[in-house]
Amino acid sequence: MSSPTPDALLGASDVRELAAALGVRPTKQRGQNFVIDANTVRRIVRTAQVRPDDTVVEVGPGLGSLTLALLEAADRVTAVEIDDVLAAALPATVEARMPQRAGRFALVHSDAMQVRELPGPAPTALVANLPYNVAVPVLLHMLETFPSIERTLVMVQSEVADRLAAPPGSKVYGVPSVKANWYAEVKRAGAIGRNVFWPAPNVDSGLVALVRRAEPIKTTASRREVFAVVDAAFAQRRKTLRAALAGWAGSAAAAEAALVAAGVSPQARGEGLTVEEFARIAEHRAAEDTQHEEPGT
Template sequence: MSTAEQQPDRTSDALLGAADIRELAAALGVRPTKQKGQNFVIDANTVRRIVRTAGVRPDDVVVEVGPGLGSLTLALLEAADRVTAVEIDDVLAAALPATIEARMPGRKDRFALVHSDALLVEELPGPPPTALVANLPYNVAVPVLLTMLERFPSIQRTLVMVQSEVADRLAAKPGSKVYGVPSVKANWYAEVKRAGAIGRNVFWPAPNVDSGLVSLVRRAEPIPTAASRTEVFAVVDAAFAQRRKTLRAALAGWAGSAAAAEAALTAAGISPQARGESLTVEEFAAIAEHKPAAAERPAL
């Protein structure tokens, strides 16, 4: 980690430093908990780096999940047109608007708060979001990411900070040992890549794991398939439920039998002896297109 990342940025009074974060937390009676995946970023240089890496533009409408005490939120407000923060914690959600007004009063009208579980959010106030930038709670990072990409197709660019191992899985390519369900499902929506590493000492409390940045740029065109997302994801889930099995065996339950699975795989141009970790998202979509029709029930 560079010296710049380790030393708090003193150039802007608007952004939160380590002392500010601790003072805010103490005033609110907040003690970060593992249960909620709370690790607050205490380094202004790090949040600026995240915003820069995300390529946030002056016309962007950014949605942030898990803003916490507002470290990243303030940096996003410096760069974007509007920011909508989704926060589940009652105390943090109540305090964030006051922090924005105190530190960046000129931008308060361009900030909106949604006090909710991100997994339950169906709509957001204001213009449709164009970007998602967030330090995601590590315990729900993947489902939150996939849910936001599904429900808000206007999100074109995403940069999330997640546990390093999760970042590896999201960005993994077919054939990798860590390629799996998150890799395929994220790739259904976007081109995915690792975008950097974040050390432990920029957080309070310091986590026991390293963190990574993941960049996702939504596909210009959806995966060309007649199968729905739900149908494709059902194949993905089945294929990785038993990683060591061949697809012929792993997809037997999905298809109705091993023979039916083999027929679907052959029709899709995929070897029944292949394994899920070798397939692209396009190949999973091809399998989904060839799911056997359900056997007709005998007449009573």
């Protein structure tokens, strides 16, 4: 891999000049806050442990600050961008600032939530400054759609980072925590100051690292069945699971039966359960449904 030129990455003045040339103003609607500090994007790449043989997928590349840093370190980078102007401009930015790596870059102009396939080799890593208003659904969609992604590092709003990495029993443990843990081991990986963005956001940012589980959660229940239990349990998080899962199970009695069969106290609350325990509840409910089906149905 040839070394990029020292000024290949975008600095604050580069970002503003490029945005002005394109007539781009960051929009709150799409959660756009562009990183303007080269040291920050290099730190993100280091923290993500991007390897020379990685194929990295990046969601929301914007003007290309992180994209260029990823191209310094990875074998290939595929960026997914929804914005028409930004998507049209990014390949030219890569070509102009890192021509020796341009052949290793691909652009997918799409809503990340609609992406089902990517060009080139299967991605091995996901590294992204995710738009804060859609960070969790985009993260979960990418992990589900691309099982080849082994390592992930995302920059999100600090509170979202706390929720994603929260352990059972934590005050902020909830749906994002459990669903992320279905796919991966999750941990906080650092904090990012507001002054490295343009415009500066009104919230702090955090890095979250996810390493995909070597073995999937052992359960006969499907992901959809497990996630349905999780959603029901946290929809009324102040209630006991016997009450919170009554609608999901069909009645409080049916919920209690599934909980007892799974070895979970009906008086427990969702915030205290591991993803494995949620899977057991879903498994026992699914088994009970099968037992009550009419022959031939």
